[in-house]
Amino acid sequence: MRHLPFSETFGGLWISASWLHIPSREALSTLTELTRLLLPGGLLYLSLKEGFGESWQSDPYNWPRFFSLWQPAVLDRMLEDAGLHIVDSWIGIDSEEPWLIRFARKSVHHTHSFQLGQ
Secondary structure, three states: OOOOOOOOOEEEEEEEOOHHHOOHHHHHHHHHHHHHOEEEEEEEEEEEEEOOOEEEEEOOOOOEEEEEOEOHHHHHHHHHHOOEEEEEEEEEEEOOEEEEEEEEEEOOOOOOOOOOOO
16 A cells, blocks of 8 residues: 555545554555545545554454554544545444544646636
């Protein structure tokens, strides 16, 4: 997710339960990379765990995995900083853990039309 090899752009990206493995120090640059892949007006779906901090945790098979937890205000500010406008947001509960869900749209930059004789 940090450096995707695509040169084309997409109308939407679905980032579900994977963003939470990105360290917070790399989050904005990774989100900026994802925004690059969206067409103007394209949609991003993002779900990640709500909470504080970062840590390595063992999964049920005793494999270590990195988790980065987020607060809504920090996540929302980062989405805006990456050029995304939040369209819808909510907190979902799955297995008693709160998940932050965001639908965000890539900003559409209006171009000025040029007319001869101006």
